[in-house]
Amino acid sequence: MTESEFPHLHATARRLGGGPGLERQELRALLCHDCNFYTPDHEENLECSCFSILARMLERGLITPAGLSAAVAGGGGEKK
Numbered sequence: 001m002t003e004s005e006f007p008h009l010h011a012t013a014r015r016l017g018g019g020p021g022l023e024r025q026e027l028r029a030l031l032c033h034d035c036n037f038y039t040p041d042h043e044e045n046l047e048c049s050c051f052s053i054l055a056r057m058l059e060r061g062l063i064t065p066a067g068l069s070a071a072v073a074g075g076g077g078e079k080k
Contacts (some may be wrong), residue, residue, distance in 0.1 A: 009033070009034055012030040014069070023068070027051070027058065031055065033052050054068070
């Protein structure tokens with residue numbers, strides 16, 4: 001996979017840096033904008049399972065925006 005497959009994810013990950021404490025709006029920018037089903041005027045109460053899972057992992061510090069970006073770019077994600 002290349003960065004061009006998820007341009008919003010990579011750009012948002014670079015802007016946000018890393019770590020927990022992201023606002024819901026930031027999570028949507030990171031996780032939803034590249035989705036084929038995303039529309040900017042969607043209801044905020046509607047969240048897919050992928051969003052819920054990734055948002056919880058980000059909120060708990062299990063992954064970072066940078067790690068997620070690296071993982072989908074083929075970089076393998078974070079190493080512990």
